[in-house]
Amino acid sequence: MTQRDIFFVGNEVNELGGVGRWQTQMAGLLAGRGHRVTVVGIAPPHHPMDLGDRPPFETVTLYARRPPSRPRRRRLIGSLDPAVRRHEAHMRSAASRLSALFRAARPGAVIIVTQVWAMEWVALADTAGHTVIGMTHESFDTARKSSRFARVKKYYKDVDRLLALTQEDADRWAVEGMNNVGFMPNPLPFTPGTPSPRTEKVVVSIGRLSHEKGVDLLLDAWAEAAPKQPGWTLRIHGTGEAEEQLRQQCADLGLEDSVDFAGQTDDVPGALRASSVFVLSSRGEGFPLVLLEAMATGVPCVAFDCAPGVREIITHEEDGLLARPGNTFELARHLVRLMSDERLRDTMGDRALHSVRRFDPEAVTRRWEELFDFLER
Structure with missing residues (x-):
């Protein structure tokens, strides 16, 4: 060499x-x-x-x-x-x-x-x-x-x-x-280690609070999904210029009891292992590292199919679920599927942990x- x-x-x-x-x-x-x-x-x-x-x-x-x-x-x-x-x-x-x-x-x-x-x-x-x-x-x-x-x-x-x-x-x-x-x-940003037990009733989002990352779309989807699966929490890690607006949207939608604005995290693997589902609601992406990280912790992912890099990482219905870009009803439906079905979460999470090793x-x-x-x- x-x-x-x-x-x-x-x-x-x-x-x-x-x-x-x-x-x-x-x-x-x-x-x-x-x-x-x-x-x-x-x-x-x-x-x-x-x-x-x-x-x-x-x-x-x-x-x-x-x-x-x-x-x-x-x-x-x-x-x-x-x-x-x-x-x-x-x-x-x-x-x-x-x-x-x-x-x-x-x-x-x-x-x-x-x-x-x-x-x-x-x-x-x-x-x-x-x-x-x-x-x-x-x-x-x-x-x-x-x-x-x-x-x-x-x-x-x-x-x-x-x-x-x-x-x-x-x-x-x-x-x-x-x-x-x-x-x-x-x-892969890190070598797959101890996977998430997928036992916490937590859906996690990690990313900058900006228009491009689509957290406003995620809140709209959560307003559809949360009433169908009581007891689950949407935990949003990140900071950014849209934070105040997003907190107001959360309040307007009556979601304050089920949404946790958790701030920026320095322990991404730990945040992922404390969840059972990961969600990516971006309007645009390249080849999102956070999807690789979620899969490397055995967490099944739901994402908008907003870029070739997203569908290169996630194989729909195999190791995660893809929604049409911006379709919050479809995103909500995929979230509810995983939230309501422990066996599906475990199957897709295990497949994700295996398939992500190609990177x-x-x-x-x-x-x-x-x-x-x-x-x-």
Whole structure:
């Protein structure tokens, strides 16, 4: 195995959330196999995640404060606009730090750009002689609804490989003319250990309290499901900008006795083992780590089929249940099925624990190393 210098370049080094957790895990996995790993962030995190006392990789952040957004060019003066010129000069200065890091790397280095905003700086840096891999950590449909869609097509069109999270999403990017596209699944965030006994009458949701995560839809579904299964609790772990609005919605629906806003948890496996059903109500996703975590604790999942990554993880009616995106009545019906049937919970939970092992971290890490070797040839 060739030991390489590997750079992860993301928006932040340690932002709390799915991409940040994935980046930290993959950096650790590759460092554990003897590679020299550096994680580079463009800006400091909004919500920092603890990397521990001695992470097995170096970290660098280019800006002391988050840089302002790129100013729009005024039509008459375009690139001569002083604001535009100042912004581009600041970007080139920061990119020169990236160039210095890349030039100091050993031959065969790999630059993995985890988010397209970060790619705007990598595109200005000197990457000569190194492999550059760009990533999109969301579904094709989610990207298409945002400004990131055009930026992925612009900034990733000439990298050595653009990686989506599933074959289905990769095929759709290829139709858009991205002929360098492939796919790579996320690894299991932790090794399956002691499973949930699935005896607590708790349905758990874990994620940021934001519009994208659809907790408002979950509350609507819970208003349908809870009266049919008295004694069950919906426990919502997470914080975010929508919390006050969601608490008001909960009160308006008369659900305060059966909904527990439990705040952010630092013990995701423990929170999952204290539940019997996991629910994902997102409007959009990429390849949700929390589904992998739930299945790795033997907890059957109910989710909106909102992205190829979701149905890549869950096989409907085998190891979990999928509802049509946004269909709260269908989500409620699936929840009631699992809440009311202990045998079904145990069967699907056991199958989930078995099927999720296909995303074993060692196997995914080997796939990355095979990709590095292939792209170097």
